Amino acid sequence: MRTLVLKGKEAIEKGAELIASGEVVAFPTETVYGLGADAFNEEAVKKIFAAKGRPSDNPLIVHIADISALDGLAEDVSEAAKSVISAFMPGPITVIMKKSEKVPLSVTAGLDTVGIRMPSHVVAREFIKACGTPIAAPSANRSTHISPTSAEHVFEDMDGRIPLIIDGGDCEVGIESTIIDMSTDVPTILRPGAVTSEMLAEVLGAVKTFSGKVVVAKAPGMKYKHYAPSCETVVAKDVGSAVKAYDDAEEKGLKPVIIARSSTAEKLGGRTHIDLGSSDAEVCRNIYAALHRAEKIAGFIVCEHFGEKGVCGSVMNRVMKSAGGKIV
Ligand code: TXA
Ligand code: MG
Numbered sequence: 001m002r003t004l005v006l007k008g009k010e011a012i013e014k015g016a017e018l019i020a021s022g023e024v025v026a027f028p029t030e031t032v033y034g035l036g037a038d039a040f041n042e043e044a045v046k047k048i049f050a051a052k053g054r055p056s057d058n059p060l061i062v063h064i065a066d067i068s069a070l071d072g073l074a075e076d077v078s079e080a081a082k083s084v085i086s087a088f089m090p091g092p093i094t095v096i097m098k099k100s101e102k103v104p105l106s107v108t109a110g111l112d113t114v115g116i117r118m119p120s121h122v123v124a125r126e127f128i129k130a131c132g133t134p135i136a137a138p139s140a141n142r143s144t145h146i147s148p149t150s151a152e153h154v155f156e157d158m159d160g161r162i163p164l165i166i167d168g169g170d171c172e173v174g175i176e177s178t179i180i181d182m183s184t185d186v187p188t189i190l191r192p193g194a195v196t197s198e199m200l201a202e203v204l205g206a207v208k209t210f211s212g213k214v215v216v217a218k219a220p221g222m223k224y225k226h227y228a229p230s231c232e233t234v235v236a237k238d239v240g241s242a243v244k245a246y247d248d249a250e251e252k253g254l255k256p257v258i259i260a261r262s263s264t265a266e267k268l269g270g271r272t273h274i275d276l277g278s279s280d281a282e283v284c285r286n287i288y289a290a291l292h293r294a295e296k297i298a299g300f301i302v303c304e305h306f307g308e309k310g311v312c313g314s315v316m317n318r319v320m321k322s323a324g325g326k327i328v
Contacts, residue, residue: 004164005151011166012123016130018163024048026140026154027127028168029119031092031177031193032147032288033154034063034137035162036127039073042106045136051161053143059109060136061094061117061177065128073134074116075100080204081182087203090120092173092194096181107136113183123168139176140165144228146295146322149174149288156292174285175318180207192314194284229295233323235305235316239267242302245328246271249300257298259290264304272298284311291322302328 006014015025022044024037035051037044039062049056062073067089070077074097077085081097089095099114108114119125128135139147140154148154151167158165178193180200188208189197200207232254236242242258246268249256258265258273261283265275274290276283283306294301303319305327306312 001160001163003155003159003162005155005167006164007167011164012127012130015127015164015166016132019044019131019133019135022047023164024051024162025127026148026151026158026162026165027124027135027137028121028151028166028171029063029124030121030172031119031175032149032171033140033151033165034124034135035140035158036063036131036135036137038131039103039107039134039136042104045104045106048136048138051158052138052141054138055143056106057109058138059111059115060107060138061115062103062107063124063128063135063137064116064118065125067118069134070116072102073100073114074098076183078182080187083203084180084182084187084200088195088199090118090125092120092177093117094177094179094191096179096183096190098183113181115179117177121168121172123166127166146229146288146291147176149285149292153289153292170285170289172285174288175314178314192317194311194314196310196314198310228324229291229301229322231295231299231301233291233301233303234326234328235319235323236302236328237305239264239304241328242304243268243271245302249302254300255298256300256302257294258302258304259287259294260304261306280306280309280311284315287315287318 018025024047037048076098094115094117096113096115103114142157149171154165173194178195179191181188186208246256261276262278265273276286
């Protein structure tokens with residue numbers, strides 16, 4: 001299969017045509033690129049799992065362009081869920097609610113809940129609107145790979161596996177949406193993101209963050225290894241340990257690289273590094289592109305610890321998974 005990469009109106013028209021004929025299309029969102037299919041077409045949904053190499057017990061998020069689409073998808077929407085939706089949608093959040101009968105079990109991997117997300121990205125919204133159907137979509141990477149934040153990243157993973165990538169440029173947010181489970185009595189964050197627990201607590205009073213051991217995985221994705229670069233990756237707790245890990249790796253003949261924010265990058269004495277920028281938003285926006293580049297140019301990745309405050313906590317959630325939890 002030849003994989004087209006298109007932009008603008010032509011891309012959206014072609015994308016909608018392909019979705020109507022039961023195909024899979026990659027499209028941009030403000031978080032990461034998604035791999036979409038008609039959520040009501042089970043054959044099309046199967047193609048997503050095949051293209052990604054994703055286990056079928058890992059559910060997909062359903063994307064909508066307008067809040068009115070919620071009606072046919074979710075049931076028992078609580079007042080609390082409504083307040084989260086009105087505060088943060090459209091935007092980088094996925095809300096888990098009880099699913100309606102219309103949502104196929106192949107989308108939710110047999111669960112009686114569904115994750116709903118309304119992206120803020122203009123191209124995503126236009127694409128979903130043109131499709132005229134909710135779009136089931138995971139991130140557009142091969143299973144266990146780093147999520148794509150540009151059309152090029154998608155192409156690297158999906159060339160020959162899907163008919164079309166809609167190119168909408170680089171993703172603004174840069175990490176996947178916050179997932180909040182509103183189907184239970186106590187709202188629980190299943191995956192942290194740019195909508196932080198502090199922001200959610202302001203709307204809900206209190207939220208539970210998912211932490212500790214996964215006994216029964218609520219976000220089934222949690223039991224899979226995620227966001228894994230192809231070479232060893234470690235997190236450095238400070239500049240000194242970053243430099244030491246780098247020098248040790250170099251001595252072993254590995255080609256190391258350090259991923260850091262600008263203020264740290266200045267203190268690395270000319271060692272090979274990728275500078276993410278200075279603000280927390282830039283660190284978040286650029287982290288996946290940095291991991292993508294790092295695995296290409298290096299044989300050993302050292303990533304700075306960005307702290308746990310605000311969106312940095314969400315970034316570290318991803319980086320710690322990349323590093324398999326290894327801190328130096
Ligand atoms: O930002 C995002 O959320 C991106 C863009 C494309 O929208 N999508 C994304 O999808 O990251 P994915 O499939 O890579 O991650 C979705 C996660 C998975 O870990 C899945 O297990 C979990 O959401 N999930 C989906 N539906 C669920 C449900 N009903 N209950 C619990 N977890 C669910
Ligand atoms: Mg993913």
